[in-house]
Amino acid sequence: MTDSVAKFDIDVDGGVLKLIAKGDWRARFLRSIDSKLRDFADDSVGRDLVIDMSAVERLDTTGAMMLQRTFYACDSRTGASKIVGAREVHAALMTQIQNHLAPCHVTPFHPNPFLAVLDRLGGGVANTYRVSIDLLEFIGFTLSTAFRVIIRPKRFRWTSTFHHMEEAGLDAVPIIGLMSFLIGAVVAFMGAKILQLFNADIFTVELVGISVLREFGVLLTAILIAGRSGSAFTAQIGSMKIREEIDALRVLGLEPMEVLVLPRVIALVLMLPVLAFISAMLGMLGGLLVAWGAMDISPALFIARTQETILLNHFWAGLIKAPFFAFVIAVIGCFQGMRVEGSAESLGRRTTLSVVQALFLVIVIDAFFAMFFLEIDF
Amino acid sequence: MTDPIEKDVANTIEVRGLRTQFDDFVVHDKLDLDVHRGEIIGVVGGSGTGKSVLMRAIIGLKTPSHGTVRVFGEDFYKSNEKTRLSVEQRWGVLFQGGALFSSLTVAQNVMAPIREHLHIEGELAKDIAALKISMSGLPAEAGAKYPSELSGGMRKRAGIARALALDPELIFLDEPTAGLDPIGAAQFDELIVNLKESLGLTVFMVTHDLDTLHAACDRVAVLAEKRVIACGPLDDVRQTDHPWIQEYFAGPRGRAALAAKAV
Numbered sequence A: 001m002t003d004s005v006a007k008f009d010i011d012v013d014g015g016v017l018k019l020i021a022k023g024d025w026r027a028r029f030l031r032s033i034d035s036k037l038r039d040f041a042d043d044s045v046g047r048d049l050v051i052d053m054s055a056v057e058r059l060d061t062t063g064a065m066m067l068q069r070t071f072y073a074c075d076s077r078t079g080a081s082k083i084v085g086a087r088e089v090h091a092a093l094m095t096q097i098q099n100h101l102a103p104c105h106v107t108p109f110h111p112n113p114f115l116a117v118l119d120r121l122g123g124g125v126a127n128t129y130r131v132s133i134d135l136l137e138f139i140g141f142t143l144s145t146a147f148r149v150i151i152r153p154k155r156f157r158w159t160s161t162f163h164h165m166e167e168a169g170l171d172a173v174p175i176i177g178l179m180s181f182l183i184g185a186v187v188a189f190m191g192a193k194i195l196q197l198f199n200a201d202i203f204t205v206e207l208v209g210i211s212v213l214r215e216f217g218v219l220l221t222a223i224l225i226a227g228r229s230g231s232a233f234t235a236q237i238g239s240m241k242i243r244e245e246i247d248a249l250r251v252l253g254l255e256p257m258e259v260l261v262l263p264r265v266i267a268l269v270l271m272l273p274v275l276a277f278i279s280a281m282l283g284m285l286g287g288l289l290v291a292w293g294a295m296d297i298s299p300a301l302f303i304a305r306t307q308e309t310i311l312l313n314h315f316w317a318g319l320i321k322a323p324f325f326a327f328v329i330a331v332i333g334c335f336q337g338m339r340v341e342g343s344a345e346s347l348g349r350r351t352t353l354s355v356v357q358a359l360f361l362v363i364v365i366d367a368f369f370a371m372f373f374l375e376i377d378f
Numbered sequence B: 001m002t003d004p005i006e007k008d009v010a011n012t013i014e015v016r017g018l019r020t021q022f023d024d025f026v027v028h029d030k031l032d033l034d035v036h037r038g039e040i041i042g043v044v045g046g047s048g049t050g051k052s053v054l055m056r057a058i059i060g061l062k063t064p065s066h067g068t069v070r071v072f073g074e075d076f077y078k079s080n081e082k083t084r085l086s087v088e089q090r091w092g093v094l095f096q097g098g099a100l101f102s103s104l105t106v107a108q109n110v111m112a113p114i115r116e117h118l119h120i121e122g123e124l125a126k127d128i129a130a131l132k133i134s135m136s137g138l139p140a141e142a143g144a145k146y147p148s149e150l151s152g153g154m155r156k157r158a159g160i161a162r163a164l165a166l167d168p169e170l171i172f173l174d175e176p177t178a179g180l181d182p183i184g185a186a187q188f189d190e191l192i193v194n195l196k197e198s199l200g201l202t203v204f205m206v207t208h209d210l211d212t213l214h215a216a217c218d219r220v221a222v223l224a225e226k227r228v229i230a231c232g233p234l235d236d237v238r239q240t241d242h243p244w245i246q247e248y249f250a251g252p253r254g255r256a257a258l259a260a261k262a263v
Helices: A027-043 A061-074 A088-098 A113-151 A158-197 A201-242 A245-251 A256-295 A299-309 A312-319 A322-338 A344-375 B051-058 B081-088 B106-118 B122-135 B140-144 B152-163 B182-199 B210-216 B234-239 B243-250 B252-262
Strands: A007-013 A016-025 A049-059 A082-084 B011-022 B025-036 B040-045 B066-071 B091-094 B170-174 B202-206 B219-224 B227-232
Touching (some): A016 A027, A027 A061, A049 A061, A049 A088, A061 A088, A061 B122, A088 B182, A113 A256, A158 A201, A201 A299, A201 A312, A201 A322, B011 B202, B040 B182, B040 B210, B051 B066, B091 B152, B122 B152, B152 B170, B152 B182, B182 B202, B182 B210, B202 B210, B210 B252, B227 B234, B234 B243, B243 B252
Parallel strands (some): B040 B219, B091 B170
Antiparallel strands (some): A007 A016, B011 B066, B219 B227
16 A cells, blocks of 8 residues: 555546546545645536546545546536546445535525614514513413412312422522522611711611612512522423423313413412512511621611601512512413423523513513502602 | 554454443343444344443443443543544444534534544535435435424434544444334435445444334344343344243234335
């Protein structure tokens, strides 16, 4: 065996082009001669070509493809073109490759960028409209299912509801407690710094009390639950959808809304106020400890001041929002779960969407409540 | 670029005293198996006998707790990274679902190993991809499609196209005809035999499909009782006096496949 690199020589023999291929014609050695071979083929279109393969030592599909490609590019179709000297195995490979020379597309067709932007914009708007209608339909469906179950309470799934109350409610207590405690402490610290400048340290109590009771307690709880339970609902229902379990429920005469959606919605509507209450209390505790440690406001004073100045209004204004947030989070979670289709990518996309939409709507609702309370002086 | 040292061995795969286990659950024990160069071997066995685990042990995805696995004469689990890499370039694997990269089109999937290992880019890479896609029996339009847009059968063909990208000498197929309709399955058998003959491939195939065994396999290895209980040409294996083998080949489906072969 001589050198192992692929090579070719061109020879003109009585008006007939002759390409003599030599060496190791396997993919790894062919990169360097590919462009030369293409140039040769471009220059010799329509001429008779004889390819001599007697000096080819090794050949793989890529080598065979390149030789065949050159052969057909040049071929004048007079029958004078031929491939000679190939060993038996190489000839077999050449024949095998012959039918597979058609090029193929590598990437999908891309429209021009300007149109693509317009297309995405329009598609996004149309899609938002469609999804909003579907979501309203889903909410209506959930409510009507709830109504049906109220009329015939036997159909209510107690076990499932309690299971979700535990999973979405009880299991979330430690993390929500810790988070609220820290938030309460941070608010107190922030207030302390500024209020000390005015000798108004004592107002830290109002600052912590009002912000935690009215907003932070419930809002942060809702945000955490949207990330924790809303996404879990989507993932659970979505993976059931992928495995056709939802279809199986339907053909067994069980209504997925009743079996899967309603228990989750009810569990969250019941548990979120409880969590929000725990959160508010621990937020206050955080504020109390910081006030005590950093500003010498004793716990007794803190509590007395709270009772004196902070109206119960603030507490109720916070807590009343909780069931609404819970409803939105649970419904969006289930809605997106039901919209999962086919693949695991779809599940991932829906789970992300579920959290993003739930958070967005929670904050929108919170803003509406704020305006509403302002108007009615609550 | 230099050629990796290629040992000239008669047995492409040589498994000796293999033991694989998941915690305390032993899947294989004292398992021996030889795969000769240039043959199509079909590995059969009941559910849970570890057919796929055996394949994974051979291709380096499931470390055996005992025994040796030699592919092309190299002990994969004991060799250095360079040897491993050169061995990996000489085999192609088709996983059950195709295992195509979902973010790439079919053609890009096929081009991925070509680009990584042969450092071939541009027009030549596209030509090679087109060739492999066509050889696997897919239409040219399929090249620009994403795996999620393909049917199960097309996905398997695309998987074959990627497995063939580097012109492997050995190809592993995990249940290649499972989930295909009978026509698609028969075409697939034909494709495998064709490729084996034109490219001189050695094929290691895990299968349940009796028709594939008849149509494509030179030898059959039967897995049961944690080892290979019979290995040889189909007609010999069928004579083995083991209850599972008897039931497998003499059952209604076994007889039907045999009758189909006789016609």
